[in-house]
Amino acid sequence: MTMVYGWLIVLIASIAQGLTGFGFALIAVPLLSLVLPFNQIVPMLSA
Known part of the structure; x- marks a missing residue:
């Protein structure tokens, strides 16, 4: 989910x-930080 x-x-x-x-x-x-840890969001969006 x-x-x-x-x-x-x-x-x-x-x-x-x-x-x-x-x-x-x-x-x-901000919205992804509600679902995923921040250390996964930054590399995902910077790629």
Whole structure:
């Protein structure tokens, strides 16, 4: 279930990025920190 939440958060952040041109990390990092540990989020989003 964690993967489903992760994919949904990334999808929402990607849609916001597409609509506004910025904001992927502003949305993805705080929401993903509710589901995953922070030491996994940073390498995942920086790759």
